[in-house]
Amino acid sequence: MEGSIFSKIIRHFRDVAGGLPDCRKGKNIQYAMADIALSAFSVFFTQSPSFLSFQRAMEEARGRNNARSLFGVERIPCDNHIRQTLDPVEPSELFSLFEQLHAGFDQAGLLEAMRAVGNTRLIALDATWYFSSQSESIRCPRCSRIEHQNGQCTHYHSAITPVIVSPSHKEVVPLRPDFIVPQDGHAKQDCEIAAAKRWLARQSGHYASGNDTLLGDDLYAHQPFFRQVLLHGYHFLFTCKPSSHTHLQEWVDALQPGADLHSMKLRVKGKSNQWESWHYRWANDAPLTEGENALRVNWLEVTMTDKEERVLYHNSFITDWQVGQKNVVGMVSAARSRWKIENESNNVLKTKGYHLEHNFGHGKQHLSSLLATMNLLAFGLHTLLEITDEASRLLRTKIGARRTFFDHIRTLTTYLDFENWSHLMDFMMRGLEIGPYAAQKT
Numbered sequence: 001m002e003g004s005i006f007s008k009i010i011r012h013f014r015d016v017a018g019g020l021p022d023c024r025k026g027k028n029i030q031y032a033m034a035d036i037a038l039s040a041f042s043v044f045f046t047q048s049p050s051f052l053s054f055q056r057a058m059e060e061a062r063g064r065n066n067a068r069s070l071f072g073v074e075r076i077p078c079d080n081h082i083r084q085t086l087d088p089v090e091p092s093e094l095f096s097l098f099e100q101l102h103a104g105f106d107q108a109g110l111l112e113a114m115r116a117v118g119n120t121r122l123i124a125l126d127a128t129w130y131f132s133s134q135s136e137s138i139r140c141p142r143c144s145r146i147e148h149q150n151g152q153c154t155h156y157h158s159a160i161t162p163v164i165v166s167p168s169h170k171e172v173v174p175l176r177p178d179f180i181v182p183q184d185g186h187a188k189q190d191c192e193i194a195a196a197k198r199w200l201a202r203q204s205g206h207y208a209s210g211n212d213t214l215l216g217d218d219l220y221a222h223q224p225f226f227r228q229v230l231l232h233g234y235h236f237l238f239t240c241k242p243s244s245h246t247h248l249q250e251w252v253d254a255l256q257p258g259a260d261l262h263s264m265k266l267r268v269k270g271k272s273n274q275w276e277s278w279h280y281r282w283a284n285d286a287p288l289t290e291g292e293n294a295l296r297v298n299w300l301e302v303t304m305t306d307k308e309e310r311v312l313y314h315n316s317f318i319t320d321w322q323v324g325q326k327n328v329v330g331m332v333s334a335a336r337s338r339w340k341i342e343n344e345s346n347n348v349l350k351t352k353g354y355h356l357e358h359n360f361g362h363g364k365q366h367l368s369s370l371l372a373t374m375n376l377l378a379f380g381l382h383t384l385l386e387i388t389d390e391a392s393r394l395l396r397t398k399i400g401a402r403r404t405f406f407d408h409i410r411t412l413t414t415y416l417d418f419e420n421w422s423h424l425m426d427f428m429m430r431g432l433e434i435g436p437y438a439a440q441k442t
């Protein structure tokens, strides 16, 4: 058996997929649950909607195919059978696989290296849509909906998709998601907060080490949510807009600069190699709201200006960490690393070729969220390979964009059959003359 990290994760996937609940009745059980789930996963991993159809054709022509050799799929079911069999499976059935990825990142030393504020891990909370449609025919009872003024309706699914981020690393590590299901009478924002609370209650225990800081936008920066955050043993560092925290802002504005309201200015060479002024202000032990029960938080703010004093960036945050001259800069860069969840994780889910669920349709029960979970797992495995698999890392460095890397894999696996992942990587390195095939320099 091949020993690559890819094969190891796929073996774990097979073990988990083999135990998925099987609601099929009668004689229609010729395909193993593991084959059905791995078939679906292979489409997300290769980001190729036609991966399975090409592999079926290859099997017919040569008696071999890459779905079997790479993903261990003994027999490839049709898309319709995949859809029907997976629809009743709850996404949480696959969540233990996030721990396998997590362990891989941990062993590679990435999680330790990503530590920031107070030597904690930063977990960014955010919600993203992973499906939306204006068609009346594509929807399920778990769809959320927005009614537009013109009478049309958009049906969508969204999820809380937390990731570990770090100001010093471009990679993000996906964690177990929590899916947002519509609740009667609840506004969209309430649904997101409720889902984030559910994530804290149900999933955060898998990650809480007592030494973690949650990052989030202004939506989460409110007292009831903070109480949950602290109850579950997390620190927090959330965006705090003055417009939605007027009491806190007035309290800060009334402080005496230099006494209770501290500040510091830095001159920094910006991205365009021009000098910028970064002005930090902070105040500790501020009441988040009016009244005696107000939670006390620590407030910080940054304003970045160019040499003409035009504002390039301005934001304020609240945290339970005591803020001082020594940590305010690190605190702001940690808070700003939250953008990576949007650029790295949620964007790839939405736009960069990961949007493949239409392959299998929308389902009536859990299909949409189960496929989104596979999508997140595929994204996590891609990232893990870039970090831990030397061949993948070399190839990505040479080829560039992740999308191009998978374009190559898509084409190669359409025409050629590979014995396993290492064979595929080896073939690519040989073709590009890198790694063991790099021309010897004399």
Ligand SMILES: [Zn+2]
Pocket (backbone or CB within 6 Å): 139, 140, 141, 142, 143, 144, 156, 157, 362, 368
């Ligand atoms: Zn739906």
